[in-house]
Amino acid sequence: MxxxxxxxxxxxxxxxxxxxxxxxxxxxxxxxxxxxxxxxxxxxxxxxxxxxxxxxxxxxxxxxxxxxxxxxxxxxxxxxxxxxxxxxxxxxxxxxxxxxxxxxxxxxxxxxxxxxxxxxxxxxxxxxxxxxxxxxxxxxxxxxxxxxxxxxxxxxxxxxxIDLREFPFRPEPDPDPYLLFLGRASPKKGLHLAIELARRAGWRLLIAAHVPPDEQEFFRTRVEPHLDGDRIRYVGEVGGEERARLLGGARALVHLCTVPEPFGLVLAEAQACGTPVIGMDLGSVAEVVAHGETGFVVRDLDEAVTALRRLGEIDRAACRRRAEAHYSxxxxxxxxxxxxxxxxx
Structure with missing residues (x-):
């Protein structure tokens, strides 16, 4: 050309x-x-x-x-x-x-x-x-x-x-298991649902989120009351190597959006690291995540709880292969x- x-x-x-x-x-x-x-x-x-x-x-x-x-x-x-x-x-x-x-x-x-x-x-x-x-x-x-x-x-x-070099493949997650929410702190991104899922299922949740000015009230009223520094923990806004480290170490990325997702870069980033995604079936989530292969596309919290029990079925190498094939x-x-x-x- x-x-x-x-x-x-x-x-x-x-x-x-x-x-x-x-x-x-x-x-x-x-x-x-x-x-x-x-x-x-x-x-x-x-x-x-x-x-x-x-x-x-x-x-x-x-x-x-x-x-x-x-x-x-x-x-x-x-x-x-x-x-x-x-x-x-x-x-x-x-x-x-x-x-x-x-x-x-x-x-x-x-x-x-x-x-x-x-x-x-x-x-x-x-x-x-x-x-x-x-x-x-x-x-x-x-x-x-x-x-x-x-x-x-x-x-x-x-x-x-995404630049796949910035998201190295992790064949195994961290030995101390956790779920990860990564993105904008907003009800549209389903942060409150990620917290509810973790509490219902008894999982640890790390929240790595950007809190924009118009979502400060949501964060103060719907997120902060649940933060205990242990089971539900806010780690701040992350980028670079820390972003990749958190993604690669997670058992799953939780993305329970409440409005249609146009794409969701973090879904591709998680898969590149080998981490499966539990995502709400809105917008493009079912396009980006291969249900049953690189994660689970769910319709509600009950299905998300069931998906957590099935994480062992996901081959982390398959997640990486999908990212390489579609999202480089x-x-x-x-x-x-x-x-x-x-x-x-």
């Missing part, structure tokens, strides 16, 4: 790659690195502390999620305008920043591809905005996303990828290159 000039528009809430939480930033950064490795000319529009082998362009010196003095109401439109002001330098702009950049897309000739990242599936305003620009090319991250918003013009389906960074990059070929004709 002839080298392309690609502008990747990432969020500025967190740096690229994110230190801990930041799934959209994770995908944008991993894609940029993979495209550079394949010889493409990539410009990454991201927060100023980002690290990349692509050309970094920024108007926001630090992530807005880390520095309260940087108001997104100012820096987000400046960030988007910076990318579209330079649209003529690119063969294609790849938008990972929800719907707002699409209001600029009609002002330039450069094709703009948008990865939905679940926004149209979960956010009514985003859905309304995307439908207004329904003829623009979109990329879904799961079949569930397409089924939820079938009216859009899909240029492809590309599941999210290389597979994701190739999927996006195919989308670019389709859009550019």
């Amino acid at each position: 002839i080298p392309l000039r690609i502008g990747i528009l990432a969020p500025i809430t967190w740096r690229v790659p994110p230190r801990r939480y930041g799934p959209w930033e994770h995908v944008a950064g991993l894609l940029a690195e993979g495209l550079v490795a394949r010889g493409h000319d990539v410009t990454l529009f991201a927060a100023g502390t980002s690290e990349t082998r692509a050309r970094l362009e920024t108007v926001c010196p630090r992530p807005t999620g880390e520095d309260p003095s940087l108001d997104p109401a100012l820096y987000l439109p400046l960030h988007i305008a910076n990318a579209f002001r330079r649209a003529g330098e690119f063969d294609l702009i790849h938008n990972h920043l929800n719907w707002l950049p699409l209001t600029y897309a009609e002002l330039v000739r450069t094709p703009v591809v948008t990865t939905l990242h679940g926004a149209a599936m979960l956010e009514p305003l985003s859905r309304q905005a995307f439908l207004r620009f329904r003829d623009r090319p979109y990329v879904a991250i799961s079949r569930a996303e397409i089924e939820a918003v079938p009216e859009l013009n899909y240029a492809g389906l590309v599941p999210n990828g 960074a290389e597979r994701m990059v190739e999927g996006y290159l195919e989308v670019y070929r389709r859009v550019l004709g």
Whole structure:
């Protein structure tokens, strides 16, 4: 393929790659690195502390999620305008920043591809905005996303990828058994259900969670009363080697979401480490987790309790093989290159 000039528009809430939480930033950064490795000319529009082998362009010196003095109401439109002001330098702009950049897309000739990242599936305003620009090319991250918003013009389906080197395979979990909740502390992610499952089944639960400002009350009232420092323990927000260590050491990742899951990066990360997933059958969970092979897809807490008793049936090596076959960074990059070929004709 002839080298392309690609502008990747990432969020500025967190740096690229994110230190801990930041799934959209994770995908944008991993894609940029993979495209550079394949010889493409990539410009990454991201927060100023980002690290990349692509050309970094920024108007926001630090992530807005880390520095309260940087108001997104100012820096987000400046960030988007910076990318579209330079649209003529690119063969294609790849938008990972929800719907707002699409209001600029009609002002330039450069094709703009948008990865939905679940926004149209979960956010009514985003859905309304995307439908207004329904003829623009979109990329879904799961079949569930397409089924939820079938009216859009899909240029492809590309599941999210992970850097498998960052999630080494663990053939055996930690000898002191525990379940793990890892993600955003939110009722939508089912943290309260993970706690109830652990209490009902008599398991230890480690909670590694990002607590956003709008979920502080949920965490204070629905989570903190159960924390005892032993059986139910909050270990904070984790990233890097600590994230992989916790995932690999767990008997199972518990992901009992209460709203449809667009993809769930942590589901792929857990399987890469060899750890089975117990996930609620909403959205893409049944796509990402192979029921009975790499975990169990359940409909309620009773089924989740039963799944815990069946964890011994899961071959941890099968979990790793599924991650390698479906969720590698290389597979994701190739999927996006195919989308670019389709859009550019």
